[in-house]
Amino acid sequence: MKIEIWSDVMCPFCYIGKRNFEAALAQFPDRENIEVEWKSFLLDPTIPELPQHQENIYQFVAARKGISYERSVGMHQQVVRMAKDAGLEYHFDKVLVTNSLKAHRLIQIAKTKGLGENAEECLFYAYFTDGRNLSDDAVLTELGNDIGLTNAEVKEALTNPVFQHKVEADGAEAYRLGAKGVPFFVLDRKYAIAGAQSGSEILKVLETAYAQWKKDNSGLFQVAQGTTCTPGNECTH
Structure with a gap:
């Protein structure tokens, strides 16, 4: 079953929501049947790279x-107290506010390499705990290397317009699905969780969605049998 998660790496509740989701997934017995895809959502695209304050x-x-x-x-x-309850350490005194578009472009190319979750975790930590400047190309290159990307791949993410288009498409898709903010979790395109809810609440929805998914996908195909050939070149009439 597929779960899509829209977030912004500069959203404090998104990182908390990530931890709560991970806690729920750890308790879910069929977690090996869950596919997670992270998606971009720009909370405020009007923020300049070097904003006032x-x-x-x-x-x-x-x-x-x-x-x-x-x-x-x-x-x-x-929020710091909420983060601590989720096992996170926020240092708002070190945070450097900036536009998150570049970070999302990095996430988009990381997704093409199967590194989407790595990118989310790395960028969340860099912003909220380490106070890194996510509008600085040199910082993003270093973080990209930590994720598993090459310098050339980071440069491609920051310069090729296709990755900005992917960010914008993710955001548009979230709005079409009814998102009014992030984090926003969509389970099998049938259930949604808005906001950083507790791990226990997420687990309840996960169990409900999975039960429905399993029911929807448990039926066998109805096969109209004709002449066939099987591996080993054995043909039946």
Whole structure:
């Protein structure tokens, strides 16, 4: 059964949602029958690569939302606690706010190499824990190497317009499916989970979706038998 996950690497709830999903999947007995595909979702494509207050996410969010600096700090402290409960370590004091398009382009080429999950994990950690600048080509090249990409592949991701088109197509697809934000999980195109829900809640939906998928795919083909040839050149009439 296929599960598609839309996220933005600069969304704090997406990383938390990833950990909660992993916890749910670890408890799921048929996890070997689950295929996961990560998809891109740009939360704010209008953010420049070097935004005002780049080095102070508290001030950046305060200015964007029209709230006080103190309230912004309090909101981020609450997210830090949520992240800790999921086993993550967020350092908002080190975060460098930027447009996430380049990071998503890197994810798109990583997906073509079977490295999509590696890319998501690496970029989430780089942003929220290490405070790396995800708009810096040199940083992205280094992270790309860590994921398993070559320098040439990273350059291809950042320069070939096809990878931006893939990012945009993923976002458009999410909106068509009813997503209003991320994380957004779609299970077998029949069930959806919006937001960073707990591992136990994700597991419930996973079990329901899988039971339906198994039911839908348990029937045998109805075969109209005719003359055939089998391996070994044995032909029957």
